[in-house]
Amino acid sequence: MSEYTISSSPHIRDGETIPGIMWRVNAALLPAAAFAVWWFGVPALINMVVGVIFAVASEYIWQRAMHQPVTAFDGSACITGLLLAMSMSPVLPPYMVAIGSVLAIVVVKQSMGGLGFNIFNPAHIGRAALMVSWPVAMTTWTKMQDMSAGVDAMTSATPLNILKLQGYDALLSTFGGQANLYWNMFIGTRNGSLGETSTVLLLLGGLYLIGKGYVNWVVPVVMIGTVGLLTFVFGPAGFFTGDPLFHMMAGGLMLGAFFMATDMVTIPMTVKGQVIFAIGAGAITVLIRLVGGYPEGVCYSILLMNALTPLIDRFTKPRIFGAGGDK
Amino acid sequence: MKELWNIFSKGLVAENPIFILALSLCPALAVTTSVVNGLTMGLTVTFVITTNNVVVSIVRKWVNPKVRVPVYITSIATIVTVAQLVLQAYFPELYKALGIYLALVVVFAIILARAEVYASKHGVVKSFADGFGMGCGFTLAMLIISVIRELIGAGTILGMPVFGDGYEPMLMMVLPPGAFILIGYLVAATKTWNKHVEEKKAKEARRMELMKGAES
Amino acid sequence: MAEEHSIVKIASNLAMACFISGVVIGSVYYVTAPVAAQKAELMKQESMKALVPEAESFEEVSGHEGWFAAKKDGRITAYIVPSETKGYGGKIKLLVAVTADAKVIDYNILEHNETPGLGDNAQKPSFRQQFAGKGADHLTVTKDPADKEDIQAMTGATISSRAVTRGVKQAVEEVAALQGGK
Numbered sequence: 001m002s003e004y005t006i007s008s009s010p011h012i013r014d015g016e017t018i019p020g021i022m023w024r025v026n027a028a029l030l031p032a033a034a035f036a037v038w039w040f041g042v043p044a045l046i047n048m049v050v051g052v053i054f055a056v057a058s059e060y061i062w063q064r065a066m067h068q069p070v071t072a073f074d075g076s077a078c079i080t081g082l083l084l085a086m087s088m089s090p091v092l093p094p095y096m097v098a099i100g101s102v103l104a105i106v107v108v109k110q111s112m113g114g115l116g117f118n119i120f121n122p123a124h125i126g127r128a129a130l131m132v133s134w135p136v137a138m139t140t141w142t143k144m145q146d147m148s149a150g151v152d153a154m155t156s157a158t159p160l161n162i163l164k165l166q167g168y169d170a171l172l173s174t175f176g177g178q179a180n181l182y183w184n185m186f187i188g189t190r191n192g193s194l195g196e197t198s199t200v201l202l203l204l205g206g207l208y209l210i211g212k213g214y215v216n217w218v219v220p221v222v223m224i225g226t227v228g229l230l231t232f233v234f235g236p237a238g239f240f241t242g243d244p245l246f247h248m249m250a251g252g253l254m255l256g257a258f259f260m261a262t263d264m265v266t267i268p269m270t271v272k273g274q275v276i277f278a279i280g281a282g283a284i285t286v287l288i289r290l291v292g293g294y295p296e297g298v299c300y301s302i303l304l305m306n307a308l309t310p311l312i313d314r315f316t317k318p319r320i321f322g323a324g325g326d327k
Numbered sequence: 328m329k330e331l332w333n334i335f336s337k338g339l340v341a342e343n344p345i346f347i348l349a350l351s352l353c354p355a356l357a358v359t360t361s362v363v364n365g366l367t368m369g370l371t372v373t374f375v376i377t378t379n380n381v382v383v384s385i386v387r388k389w390v391n392p393k394v395r396v397p398v399y400i401t402s403i404a405t406i407v408t409v410a411q412l413v414l415q416a417y418f419p420e421l422y423k424a425l426g427i428y429l430a431l432v433v434v435f436a437i438i439l440a441r442a443e444v445y446a447s448k449h450g451v452v453k454s455f456a457d458g459f460g461m462g463c464g465f466t467l468a469m470l471i472i473s474v475i476r477e478l479i480g481a482g483t484i485l486g487m488p489v490f491g492d493g494y495e496p497m498l499m500m501v502l503p504p505g506a507f508i509l510i511g512y513l514v515a516a517t518k519t520w521n522k523h524v525e526e527k528k529a530k531e532a533r534r535m536e537l538m539k540g541a542e543s
Numbered sequence: 544m545a546e547e548h549s550i551v552k553i554a555s556n557l558a559m560a561c562f563i564s565g566v567v568i569g570s571v572y573y574v575t576a577p578v579a580a581q582k583a584e585l586m587k588q589e590s591m592k593a594l595v596p597e598a599e600s601f602e603e604v605s606g607h608e609g610w611f612a613a614k615k616d617g618r619i620t621a622y623i624v625p626s627e628t629k630g631y632g633g634k635i636k637l638l639v640a641v642t643a644d645a646k647v648i649d650y651n652i653l654e655h656n657e658t659p660g661l662g663d664n665a666q667k668p669s670f671r672q673q674f675a676g677k678g679a680d681h682l683t684v685t686k687d688p689a690d691k692e693d694i695q696a697m698t699g700a701t702i703s704s705r706a707v708t709r710g711v712k713q714a715v716e717e718v719a720a721l722q723g724g725k
Contacts, residue, residue, distance in 0.1 A: 398556070398557065402560070409567065409568065412575045417582075
């Protein structure tokens with residue numbers, strides 16, 4: 001070997017490479033993405049393709065221009081583009097997806113130093129930037145022709161929108177009862193962001209990643225659990241009357257918890273830190289959903305906790321054995 | 328004359344108050360949402376900094392060093408108040424648009440910095456050139472930032488639509504996050520440019536030396 | 544050098560600076576103050592004129608602070624009523640022009656903190672024009688595009704739409720109360 005890599009312990013070698021892991025994360029997203037194309041149609045496909053192409057292309061151009069080794073095709077830019085498109089409305093104009101992808105890669109990832117140096121999840125900053133830039137387009141959802149419940153023939157509201165503006169009873173009547181609501185939320189036949197609707201397929205993808213050991217189960221489980229617990233406690237009709245199942249499946253929680261809050265770069269390093277991170281993210285999500293002005297808060301909660309990650313790391317850093325005195 | 332030009336021109340790029348000295352970032356973020364506001368703020372600051380440099384340079388011999396900073400601040404506050412009164416009387420719309428930031432010109436670091444660092448140690452003419460150069464650099468920076476922000480964030484320049492009706496303005500650019508990101512990249516661009524200029528100068532100097540060496 | 548830094552010397556130095564500063568500001572103020580007052584009055588008149596174009600003069604209404612009555616041929620044709628309401632981002636201050644028989648003419652937003660691009664569209668004609676000619680009974684916000692009678696909410700800004708409508712309605716009701724009391 002002519003090159004030596006110096007890194008911190010433990011030094012365990014295995015066959016995994018960055019591209020290997022990244023492409024498998026992409027693969028884990030594919031079922032939900034394919035479902036989106038079936039459910040929302042061609043616009044969903046176009047948005048995802050545009051997101052991926054612009055993310056990879058801008059990373060490639062940046063790395064060439066800055067005379068850096070080109071790693072644009074290692075799959076991580078592809079994940080960013082795909083996640084960005086999946087976390088937004090399927091009827092968003094494709095050029096906005098393209099701008100979001102470029103912002104995510106150039107501003108959030110490469111300007112910070114590239115893979116491993118970004119403080120925030122690139123896809124989420126891209127989404128937040130688009131949210132402040134074009135608030136109307138970002139909150140315009142698909143006109144749903146036919147929900148399987150068939151009660152409301154034409155609606156462009158997401159379940160969380162209905163909950164925020166009209167209340168829980170309206171939500172039930174829109175879907176035709178609780179069982180129907182749960183079933184539609186589970187399968188994914190509901191309105192919402194492109195790739196967030198299908199709870200079951202996102203769960204499958206997430207479990208695959210956990211099974212492979214690419215992400216640990218702590219963050220998603222604790223985050224979703226926190227959301228479930230808090231929404232149950234602070235229900236619409238007083239304490240302990242909430243609907244945790246709905247809240248756990250609604251909005252971008254599944255997508256965010258499994259694929260964004262597990263981004264190794266932007267979350268704390270220790271398990272203890274990750275538990276704090278996940279509880280915080282879950283609590284902020286619930287706070288925004290129940291009290292705040294927006295119907296959904298997964299994106300902002302994860303970004304806020306990303307910002308706190310260095311601080312959490314500082315407080316949960318394991319002490320070097322034998323060093324330091326009593327606390 | 329060459330010397331005066333050098334004093335004046337260093338404020339434009341090489342020591343640009345916003346992009347290089349990074350003083351007075353507050354107005355660069357807050358009032359650059361439109362070209363009119365950015366330009367008015369730039370010109371006001373140019374007026375204040377130039378006048379103040381001249382005043383400080385004149386009175387520097389009589390000011391007791393123990394109270395020099397309070398005296399400079401009094402001078403700045405006076406000039407700013409005069410500018411404020413004049414704007415209020417003759418350009419009330421601009422006065423309203425600049426709002427609180429006009430009064431805040433008093434505490435802009437760049438003005439006190441130039442008084443302390445330069446005008447209190449140099450003659451009137453040189454101090455004038457320094458203040459005017461810094462003011463122009465500040466105005467230039469404000470102009471660049473506000474043109475980009477208004478163009479992308481509102482689709483207009485000086486209030487006139489530039490793109491067709493189909494253009495949907497990217498609101499982030501007129502909001503604070505857009506300003507932060509934009510200024511970051513402009514600072515990077517200016518630093519790169521300065522580095523490039525310095526490298527060129529160094530090369531030139533080396534070449535001259537070689538030629539001299541060859542001649543002798 | 545002790546004399547050089549004596550407290551009296553320092554104090555007189557600073558006092559001198561302040562004195563000169565006071566003289567300068569005072570003399571500038573002496574020149575600009577009347578002009579500024581004139582301009583401010585002119586701007587106020589112009590903004591009221593923009594709300595009620597056909598009015599010939601404006602007079603303050605006694606007993607109601609900030610109210611102005613728009614007069615034409617010596618008769619009161621409209622009132623300009625300040626109104627305050629709570630929007631998405633805090634207080635919204637409005638100036639509402641209401642006819643003598645309590646119908647909206649137009650309004651002007653003086654101060655607000657609504658989201659740019661969403662709530663601040665309340666200033667745009669497309670939303671504002673809906674108010675013209677409406678009485679208190681139709682000043683409610685609807686989200687049904689087929690409902691032409693009421694006020695159509697701005698896309699993505701229901702809270703701001705409701706707030707502005709509430710503020711306008713308040714002003715209309717106040718004018719109605721004033722007329723009824725007479």
